[in-house]
Amino acid sequence: MLIGLYLAAAEAAHARLTEYDQAAGDGDFGDNLRDGLRGAHARIPDGADLATETETAATYFLDEVGGTSGPLIGLLLRSVASAAAASPSDVDAAVVRGLTEGTAAIQRVGEARVGDRTLVDCLAPTLDGLRGTAGPIDWTAAATAALAHARATADLTPRMGRASYIGKRALGTPDAGAIGVALFFWALALYRDPASRDALPDPAAL
Amino acid sequence: MLIGLYLAAAEAAHARLTEYDQAAGDGDFGDNLRDGLRGAHARIPDGADLATETETAATYFLDEVGGTSGPLIGLLLRSVASAAAASPSDVDAAVVRGLTEGTAAIQRVGEARVGDRTLVDCLAPTLDGLRGTAGPIDWTAAATAALAHARATADLTPRMGRASYIGKRALGTPDAGAIGVALFFWALALYRDPASRDALPDPAAL
Amino acid sequence: MAELFFVTKAEYVDRALRGFARDQRDIVRLHTAPAYVRALATNPARRVGLVAGGGSGHEPMHVGLVGAGMLDAAVPGRVFASPHNRQVYEASRSAAGPEGVLHIVKNYTGDRINFGIAAERLRHDGIPVARVLVDDDVATESTQTATGRRGTGATIVVEKLLGAAADRGTGLDALVELGRAVASRSRSIAVASAAHTSHVTGRPGFELAPNHIEYGVGIHGERARQTIPRPPLEDLVERMVDDVLANLPAGTRALVLVNGLGGTTAIELYNVFAEVEEALGRRGVAVAGSLVGTWTPALDMKGFSVTVTMLLPDDGAWTALWDAPVWTATLRKRG
Amino acid sequence: MAELFFVTKAEYVDRALRGFARDQRDIVRLHTAPAYVRALATNPARRVGLVAGGGSGHEPMHVGLVGAGMLDAAVPGRVFASPHNRQVYEASRSAAGPEGVLHIVKNYTGDRINFGIAAERLRHDGIPVARVLVDDDVATESTQTATGRRGTGATIVVEKLLGAAADRGTGLDALVELGRAVASRSRSIAVASAAHTSHVTGRPGFELAPNHIEYGVGIHGERARQTIPRPPLEDLVERMVDDVLANLPAGTRALVLVNGLGGTTAIELYNVFAEVEEALGRRGVAVAGSLVGTWTPALDMKGFSVTVTMLLPDDGAWTALWDAPVWTATLRKRG
Numbered sequence A, B: 001m002l003i004g005l006y007l008a009a010a011e012a013a014h015a016r017l018t019e020y021d022q023a024a025g026d027g028d029f030g031d032n033l034r035d036g037l038r039g040a041h042a043r044i045p046d047g048a049d050l051a052t053e054t055e056t057a058a059t060y061f062l063d064e065v066g067g068t069s070g071p072l073i074g075l076l077l078r079s080v081a082s083a084a085a086a087s088p089s090d091v092d093a094a095v096v097r098g099l100t101e102g103t104a105a106i107q108r109v110g111e112a113r114v115g116d117r118t119l120v121d122c123l124a125p126t127l128d129g130l131r132g133t134a135g136p137i138d139w140t141a142a143a144t145a146a147l148a149h150a151r152a153t154a155d156l157t158p159r160m161g162r163a164s165y166i167g168k169r170a171l172g173t174p175d176a177g178a179i180g181v182a183l184f185f186w187a188l189a190l191y192r193d194p195a196s197r198d199a200l201p202d203p204a205a206l
Numbered sequence C, D: 001m002a003e004l005f006f007v008t009k010a011e012y013v014d015r016a017l018r019g020f021a022r023d024q025r026d027i028v029r030l031h032t033a034p035a036y037v038r039a040l041a042t043n044p045a046r047r048v049g050l051v052a053g054g055g056s057g058h059e060p061m062h063v064g065l066v067g068a069g070m071l072d073a074a075v076p077g078r079v080f081a082s083p084h085n086r087q088v089y090e091a092s093r094s095a096a097g098p099e100g101v102l103h104i105v106k107n108y109t110g111d112r113i114n115f116g117i118a119a120e121r122l123r124h125d126g127i128p129v130a131r132v133l134v135d136d137d138v139a140t141e142s143t144q145t146a147t148g149r150r151g152t153g154a155t156i157v158v159e160k161l162l163g164a165a166a167d168r169g170t171g172l173d174a175l176v177e178l179g180r181a182v183a184s185r186s187r188s189i190a191v192a193s194a195a196h197t198s199h200v201t202g203r204p205g206f207e208l209a210p211n212h213i214e215y216g217v218g219i220h221g222e223r224a225r226q227t228i229p230r231p232p233l234e235d236l237v238e239r240m241v242d243d244v245l246a247n248l249p250a251g252t253r254a255l256v257l258v259n260g261l262g263g264t265t266a267i268e269l270y271n272v273f274a275e276v277e278e279a280l281g282r283r284g285v286a287v288a289g290s291l292v293g294t295w296t297p298a299l300d301m302k303g304f305s306v307t308v309t310m311l312l313p314d315d316g317a318w319t320a321l322w323d324a325p326v327w328t329a330t331l332r333k334r335g
C-alpha cells in the first residue's frame, strides 16, 4: 500500500527527477528511485502489513539499487520497518521514530549535514517540524512542508555528493534526492488519509 | 712492438673502418679498434716481450672494449699470448697456433661460420693458407692474403651480427671487422720483418 | 574499451577476478553475486576481520593484498567505481571475527557511503564494525568542498600494519586507534607524464603537452590543480618529498612507498626510490622499510607517487608490524 | 630520455640498480664496476651457480629473480643492450659452485657473444661453464637469417625450474639437459597495442594506427612482421594459443606465463589469463602452474605475451620444481 503509493509518485515525477539529477549529477536518480520501487513493489506479498512492505522494500533498495541514493533510501525504509514492527498499534509514532532513526543512519553513513544540499535537507527539517507538534500528526501538512523544504534546496550550494563538483552552478535547480524523499511524505499522507489527495500537489509538477 | 704496429695501422685506417661499419652497422668499429689499441698500448710495460704485450692487450680488450668486436679481438690476442708464453723460442709457430686457437674461440663464442660475413672470413682462410705452407712463414704474403680475403667480404650477404638486419644491402662494402683483423696480419708482417713495409699496402687505403 | 585488453563478451572486471582467483587459488577464494575475494587461511589469533575495497583499476589493491597477515576480504567495484554496499556487507559477514570487522576505506564519497551502509547493516545484525579512513593525498589538502584529502598509496601501509596487528589478536578499538595513527602519519603526492587509457572511451583520460607533468594527479584520472613543465627527476623528487614532509610531523625514521601509477617501469621506480632515499636522508629521515613497485595504479597511467609514513619517536612497534609475515598474491614476507 | 622517469645527473641503469639493491637489501648485494647483482643466501646443496643476464628494461628480469631457489647472480646491461663480458665473467666467478657455473642466456647475438666470451675466460681459469639458450618466440621461427628464435618470457620458467633443480644438488650436465628440455618445450608469442617509450628519443618506439596491434612484437621494440586490425580479446587469445601450441609437442598439462610488456595493467592480464586458461582447456591442456604479471617487459610497451611450457607425459618432476621454494625480490614461494 504505502510502497505502491510511493511508486505511483515516483512514476509521475520520473522525468523531473531525471532532469534535476542531470543538471547537477549524472541523471540516474529518477531511474534509481522508480526502478527500485518497481522492484520492491513486485516483491511485496499480498496483504502485507506496513512493517513487512517497508522491510521488503528496504532490503531491495539496500541490495539491488545503485547510485548513492539507492542504499540511503534503503536505510530510511529499514528504520521505518523496524519501528513499525516494534509498535504495530501506534503507526504515526512508529513512522516518525523510524524516519528519525533512518535520517540519523543516513547522516552517519553519508556524513551530510543540513545545508550541504542533499536529501537530508528535506528529511531533517520536515522531521523537526513533526516533532514540534503535539497531538495526532497532520500528514498532509507534513507532505506540503517536505516538498517546500525539498524545493528550497535550489538555493543551496552543494558541498556533498556528485553535485559538489559543479558548485554554484547547481543553484536554481532543486536537489533530485530531496524531491525524491519528499515524495515519500506525499505517499505517507495518502496512506494515512486517502481523502487528502486533493489537498496534495501534483507529483508530476514538482 | 707488435701492438704498437697494430695501433699505427688502426690509426691510419680509422676513417675507412668507421665508414664500413656505418654502411652495415652502427659505425663504432673504427673507434672500438683504435681506442682499444690506444688503451692497450699505453698499458704495455717498457721492454715487454711478445707474450706480455699481447696478454696486456688481450686483457684490455676483454675487459674494457665494447661492441661485438672488442672482446672477440681480446680472445684472439689472448690465444696468441698463451701460445707465445708456451713457446717463446718459436715465434712463428706460436703465433700461428695462437691465431688458430683464437679463431676457434671466436667461432665458439660468435657462432659465425665461414661465409657469414664477419671477421672470421678474414681469419679462417688466411690461417688455412698458412697451415698449407711448409718451411718458414712468409708473413708479407700472409698479410697480403688477409687483406684480399677481408676485401672479398664485400661479395658476401651478412648472416651474423648487426649487418644481418640489412641483408643484401651490405653488398659492395667490405666487412669492417674483417678489415680490422687483416690489419693485425699487416702488423705481424712488419713485426717479423721491418723491411717488408714497402711490400705492404697502405692501411689508410683499404 | 578499444584500447585496453579487456574481454568483450563478458564483464571484464568479473573476468579479471576469475583469472586472478584461478591464478591465486592457493591463497584466495572468489565469491560471486555479489563479488568479493576471501582469504583461504585465517590466522586463528585474529579476533577482528579486516575488509577493504574500492574501485577496480588499482590492482593489486585490494584483491592482491588478501591473505595471511593482511586482508581477510576485499571488495572490488567496477573500474574506478565504489563497490556496492551489499558486496561489502556480505564480505564483512564472511570475514568478521569474534570481535567484529574493521573496514579500511579510502576517502571517496562512494566508498564512504557504501562501506557506511554496509556497516549500518552489520550493526543491525549485531556485528561490531569500525572504520579506518585513509586520506593521505596532500594534493587535495585544502579544497573548498567538504570531501577532504583523497586516499591513495598509504592504504597499502595501513593495511600491512593493521594486518600484522590483527594477527597478534589486537581488538577492534585498538586496531582503529592504530590505523588512525598510521593514516594520520602518512602522506602522499602523485605525478603523471601521461594519462591512463579511459576504460570508457579507449582514449587517454586527458591530454598533456609534451614535457609537462600533472603535479598532484589523482588515481582515477582526476587532473591535478597544476600542470608544470617537467623538471629533472632529481628536482621533481625534491619537491615531492618537501610537499609530503610539510604535511607530516617531524621524525627521523619512515616507511616509504614508491608506487607506479600503472604504465611506469620498475627501472624508473628504482630511479625514483634512489632519489627519494637520498632526499629523505638529507632531511635527516632514514628509510626503515620500503616498498617499490606498482601498488596503487590508476589503470595504465604513466607516473608515480611517493608515500611517507613517519614513524613515532619510539617506533611504537610499527617496524615490527611492517616486517611481520604476510602471504598474499602480491606482498609476501617471511617475517 | 624526456619521457621516462630517469635521473639526468647519473647513469640511470646504475641508479636503478642502486635503488633496487637498497630496497632488496635482505636478498641481494650489488657489485659495481663491473655491475652485477649477487644473491645473499646460497643454498649449501648447490653445486652449480646459476647466472643470467641481458639488457635492462625487462625488469624484474633478471635482477628481481636473484635469490634463494633461483639465480645466484644476474648481469644487467644498459637498456636493451647486452651486458659486457666482464660483468658476466666476474659475476660468474663470484657465483660459481664446486661444479662450476651455468649461464642462462636469451637468444640475442650480443648476449650470446658476451656470455660466450665470459665462458671462454672462465674455462681459461679452470671453471667449468655451460649454457642453456632460451629461444621461445615463435614470431621469429622462420627468418632468413641464422639468428633463430628470440628468447623472451620462457626465460622465467627456465630459471625457476633450473633454480629448484640446482637446489637439489643437480650437477652441471644434468642441469644443461633439464634446461634444454624445458626451453625446447617452451614457446611464446607477444602482441602490442602501443610502442614503448624509447629511452633514446623519449618518443614512442614506433607508431601504430588506432585499433591495430603488432602481432609478434619483440621485447626491444622490434616490430612484428604483421600489424593487424585489433580483434576482440577472445579471438586474439585463440590465435595466440594456436600459434604457440603449433610449435610445441602435444601434451595435456602445461605451465603458463601471462606476461605484461610494461604498460599493461593487472586487470588486463587477468582477463588474458582467464581466456588463455579456457582456450587451453578447449584443446585438452590443463594449467598445472601459472604466473600472471609483468615478468619480461619491453620498458613500458602496452601489450602482453603468452608463454606455454608443455609438461612431459610423466611430468619429469617439473611441477615439483615449479612449486619448490623460491625467495627473490619478485618471485616468492614457500614450497
Ligand SMILES: Nc1ncnc2c1ncn2[C@@H]1O[C@H](COP(=O)(O)OP(=O)(O)O)[C@@H](O)[C@H]1O
Pocket: A021, A025, A026, A027, A028, A029, A032, A066, A067, A068, A069, A070, A072, A106, A110, A111, A112, A117, A118, A119, A120, A160, A161, A162, A175, A176, A177, A178
Ligand atoms: N553524502 C550524502 N548524503 C546524503 N545524500 C546524498 C549524499 N550525496 C548525495 N546524496 C543524495 O543522492 C542524490 C543523488 O542520487 P543518485 O543519483 O542515485 O547518486 P549518484 O550521484 O551516485 O548518481 C543527490 O541528489 C543527493 O540528494
Ligand SMILES: Nc1ncnc2c1ncn2[C@@H]1O[C@H](COP(=O)(O)OP(=O)(O)O)[C@@H](O)[C@H]1O
Pocket: B021, B025, B026, B027, B028, B029, B032, B066, B067, B068, B069, B070, B072, B106, B110, B111, B112, B117, B118, B119, B120, B160, B161, B162, B175, B176, B177, B178, D109
Ligand atoms: N657472430 C660474430 N662472430 C664473429 N664476428 C662478428 C660476429 N658478429 C659481428 N662480428 C664482427 O663484428 C664487427 C662489428 O664490430 P662492432 O662494430 O664492434 O660491433 P657492434 O655491431 O656491436 O657495434 C663486424 O664487422 C663483424 O666482423
Ligand SMILES: [Mg+2]
Pocket: A021, A025, A026, A027, A028, A029, A067
Ligand atoms: Mg545520479
Ligand SMILES: [Mg+2]
Pocket: A026, A028, A067, A068
Ligand atoms: Mg549514478
Ligand SMILES: [Mg+2]
Pocket: B021, B025, B026, B027, B028, B029, B067
Ligand atoms: Mg658497430
Ligand SMILES: [Mg+2]
Pocket: B026, B028, B067, B068
Ligand atoms: Mg656498437
